[in-house]
Amino acid sequence: MTEAQTRQADPAMTARNNVEALRARIVQRYESLSPRLKQVAAYALEHPNDLGLETLAVIAKRCKVQPSTIVRFAKTFGYDGASDMQKLFRDELLSLSPSPSYADRIRQFNERAGDVGAHSASDLMHEFVQGNIAALQHLDETTRQEELERGVALIAEAQAVYLVGLRRSFPVAAYLAYALRHTEKRTYLVDGLAGMIAEQSSMMGPGDLLIATSFRPYAQQTADIVNEAAERKAKVIAISDSRLSPIARRADLCFEVKDAEFRKFRSLTASLCLAQTLVIRYAYQLTAHDGGSPQA
Amino acid sequence: MTEAQTRQADPAMTARNNVEALRARIVQRYESLSPRLKQVAAYALEHPNDLGLETLAVIAKRCKVQPSTIVRFAKTFGYDGASDMQKLFRDELLSLSPSPSYADRIRQFNERAGDVGAHSASDLMHEFVQGNIAALQHLDETTRQEELERGVALIAEAQAVYLVGLRRSFPVAAYLAYALRHTEKRTYLVDGLAGMIAEQSSMMGPGDLLIATSFRPYAQQTADIVNEAAERKAKVIAISDSRLSPIARRADLCFEVKDAEFRKFRSLTASLCLAQTLVIRYAYQLTAHDGGSPQA
DNA sequence: CAAGATATGAAACTTTTGTTCTATACTCCC
DNA sequence: GGGAGTATAGAACAAAAGTTTCATATCTTG
Numbered sequence: 001m002t003e004a005q006t007r008q009a010d011p012a013m014t015a016r017n018n019v020e021a022l023r024a025r026i027v028q029r030y031e032s033l034s035p036r037l038k039q040v041a042a043y044a045l046e047h048p049n050d051l052g053l054e055t056l057a058v059i060a061k062r063c064k065v066q067p068s069t070i071v072r073f074a075k076t077f078g079y080d081g082a083s084d085m086q087k088l089f090r091d092e093l094l095s096l097s098p099s100p101s102y103a104d105r106i107r108q109f110n111e112r113a114g115d116v117g118a119h120s121a122s123d124l125m126h127e128f129v130q131g132n133i134a135a136l137q138h139l140d141e142t143t144r145q146e147e148l149e150r151g152v153a154l155i156a157e158a159q160a161v162y163l164v165g166l167r168r169s170f171p172v173a174a175y176l177a178y179a180l181r182h183t184e185k186r187t188y189l190v191d192g193l194a195g196m197i198a199e200q201s202s203m204m205g206p207g208d209l210l211i212a213t214s215f216r217p218y219a220q221q222t223a224d225i226v227n228e229a230a231e232r233k234a235k236v237i238a239i240s241d242s243r244l245s246p247i248a249r250r251a252d253l254c255f256e257v258k259d260a261e262f263r264k265f266r267s268l269t270a271s272l273c274l275a276q277t278l279v280i281r282y283a284y285q286l287t288a289h290d291g292g293s294p295q296a
Numbered sequence: 297m298t299e300a301q302t303r304q305a306d307p308a309m310t311a312r313n314n315v316e317a318l319r320a321r322i323v324q325r326y327e328s329l330s331p332r333l334k335q336v337a338a339y340a341l342e343h344p345n346d347l348g349l350e351t352l353a354v355i356a357k358r359c360k361v362q363p364s365t366i367v368r369f370a371k372t373f374g375y376d377g378a379s380d381m382q383k384l385f386r387d388e389l390l391s392l393s394p395s396p397s398y399a400d401r402i403r404q405f406n407e408r409a410g411d412v413g414a415h416s417a418s419d420l421m422h423e424f425v426q427g428n429i430a431a432l433q434h435l436d437e438t439t440r441q442e443e444l445e446r447g448v449a450l451i452a453e454a455q456a457v458y459l460v461g462l463r464r465s466f467p468v469a470a471y472l473a474y475a476l477r478h479t480e481k482r483t484y485l486v487d488g489l490a491g492m493i494a495e496q497s498s499m500m501g502p503g504d505l506l507i508a509t510s511f512r513p514y515a516q517q518t519a520d521i522v523n524e525a526a527e528r529k530a531k532v533i534a535i536s537d538s539r540l541s542p543i544a545r546r547a548d549l550c551f552e553v554k555d556a557e558f559r560k561f562r563s564l565t566a567s568l569c570l571a572q573t574l575v576i577r578y579a580y581q582l583t584a585h586d587g588g589s590p591q592a
Numbered sequence: 593c594a595a596g597a598t599a600t601g602a603a604a605c606t607t608t609t610g611t612t613c614t615a616t617a618c619t620c621c622c
Numbered sequence: 623g624g625g626a627g628t629a630t631a632g633a634a635c636a637a638a639a640g641t642t643t644c645a646t647a648t649c650t651t652g
Contacts, residue, residue, distance in 0.1 A: 023539065027539045027540060027544070034598080035599085035600095036601095037599090041540070045538070045539055046538075052349070053386055053389070053390070055639065056639070056641095057638090057639075057640090065601090067640075067641085068601075068602085068640095068641075068642080068643095069600075071640075071641060083608095083640065083641095090349055094345055121445050121448060121577045122439065122441040122444055124573055124576065124577050124580070125436055125439060125444065126436055128572055129432045129433065129435065129436040129569060132432055132565065132569055133429050136425045136428055136429055136432075136565075139421070139425065140421060140422055143418065143421060144418075148418055149416075152417060170470050170474065171468070171470045171474075171568070172467070174466050174467045175467045175564065178464055178466065178467075179561060193489070262572075263579075265475060265572060265576050265579075267569070267572060268471065269568065269569065272563070272564055273424050273563070274421070276424055276558070276561060276563055277421040277424055279561065281420050283561075330628080330629060331629085332630065351608085351610085352609065353609070362630070362631055362632070363609085363611085364611075364612080364613095364632085365629095365630075365631090366610090367612085377610070377611065379609090379611095
């Protein structure tokens with residue numbers, strides 16, 4: 001106790017008993033640390049809980065260093081020893097812990113539930129997280145195995161894959177382009193740079209595949225590209241929010257994705273998860289057949 | 297020892313490794329316990345956390361009993377010793393604890409996801425959905441209210457917002473650019489088109505904000521831009537997977553995001569959800585203050 | 593390239609911690 | 623009220639953990 005008081009009195013040591021401050025100091029001094037100390041530093045940032053309640057030997061093993069290194073680390077950051085530092089993490093764990101006792105737990109819950117109306121930033125995040133989780137689960141439930149397999153097959157058969165997604169759908173197309181380019185598949189992102197959408201899409205031909213992403217309100221340009229692809233006998237996969245959308249109607253295969261939406265800000269979580277599934281499944285099919293190795 | 301073995305054989309004792317079940321047993325047998333054991337029992341129900349991470353001596357003092365009494369208590373409830381029982385509370389603490397448990401889940405997901413060959417496309421999707429859900433929950437648990445508010449404030453104060461995210465982080469930057477452009481904030485996407493990254497980033501100045509997104513392996517160019525922003529006295533928000541990343545170290549504010557990862561295919565779910573929260577919170581703040589209406 | 597400084601690994605050492613043991617106190621029943 | 627059985631405290635013991643030391647390796651610097 002007297003020790004703690006001494007510490008609090010010392011202004012240079014205020015950082016000592018605050019995990020967040022310690023984290024900051026670790027980050028700050030990270031570059032100047034020795035290699036082994038860096039290992040410990042990284043581990044401390046990654047697994048603060050372990051620091052709090054595992055023994056030195058265990059922590060040391062996980063960091064792949066000697067126990068003595070942990071002690072050195074603690075001393076480097078101004079603690080008497082490793083135990084001294086561990087107290088810090090332990091206290092933090094206790095203070096953040098959800099269940100100090102039943103009574104406290106219930107009280108905490110009620111307090112948190114009470115101020116949802118206030119819409120603090122973290123409440124907002126909580127809502128988005130819940131919304132996105134729901135969207136992902138919906139995706140999982142509604143997406144049919146055969147459609148996924150057909151999508152993968154279309155990618156596999158295509159000579160080249162064209163990606164289009166404008167405005168809010170652009171990140172999906174960009175993600176697909178990035179991921180597919182790490183397989184050996186020839187991949188073109190139709191981005192409309194320099195107003196050359198027409199020129200870019202005029203490259204498509206029979207044997208090619210267009211993956212078009214668009215959500216209400218549908219970009220006319222995206223619909224135009226889908227139509228052009230159809231006329232040029234290219235295959236089309238649509239990722240859209242409705243099978244009735246202008247994108248979906250002329251597509252060979254349509255994935256209907258219901259993403260979370262808040263006001264008019266649409267999330268892309270489910271769309272990206274679908275994209276991820278298609279690409280990775282395709283990549284693995286490659287390794288399975290060719291013995292090759294997909295890169296990303 | 298033999299006692300413990302007998303117990304494991306007893307199906308009714310599966311409850312051994314579940315804190316909730318232990319609590320129930322304590323309550324159930326409470327009346328039949330000796331006075332000192334009652335003291336320990338009451339303390340165990342009230343302060344499960346202490347049971348998990350204090351030493352026997354400390355717990356004993358708080359219960360006002362001898363350390364040996366704690367051991368007897370543990371044995372009374374079928375454990376090999378006090379340490380054996382403590383493991384239980386410790387695990388519980390870990391599993392309820394906000395940060396690393398979800399990180400572990402994500403890690404577990406990443407490890408499990410290793411063998412895809414056997415999986416059908418829909419199994420694959422199911423795994424990704426689960427992985428992304430874990431990542432979202434982790435984001436929700438670990439992101440601090442103050443950091444979100446600070447991020448929103450930085451956006452609000454900025455004269456102009458620059459976005460950078462190269463390679464696999466590009467969709468995040470693109471999403472932010474799209475969303476922010478639907479507020480009245482001046483927004484520039486540093487995309488490196490025509491090799492003009494240097495020129496684009498040389499536009500930043502004091503009063504501006506750079507939001508940089510980068511994940512391991514960090515793109516050198518992104519780090520360069522962050523450094524340039526710092527030199528030009530612009531503020532920097534980093535979205536990265538570690539506070540030790542080259543992006544994060546010079547940032548004024550760092551959001552640490554653990555996205556699900558499959559081999560080297562990184563998901564962007566959590567990053568996008570964070571981006572979404574920042575932008576919408578900012579937009580919401582605008583309406584609250586100006587009575588205006590954000591569009592997207 | 594050598595000398596000094598620094599960092600590291602392994603083992604010895606010390607302290608702390610958990611567990612067991614035994615004498616004593618207490619309770620309950622005869 | 624006395625004896626058998628149980629509970630408790632405290633000390634002794636054993637195990638485990640944390641810390642220090644020292645020899646070796648590595649990196650700097652003149």
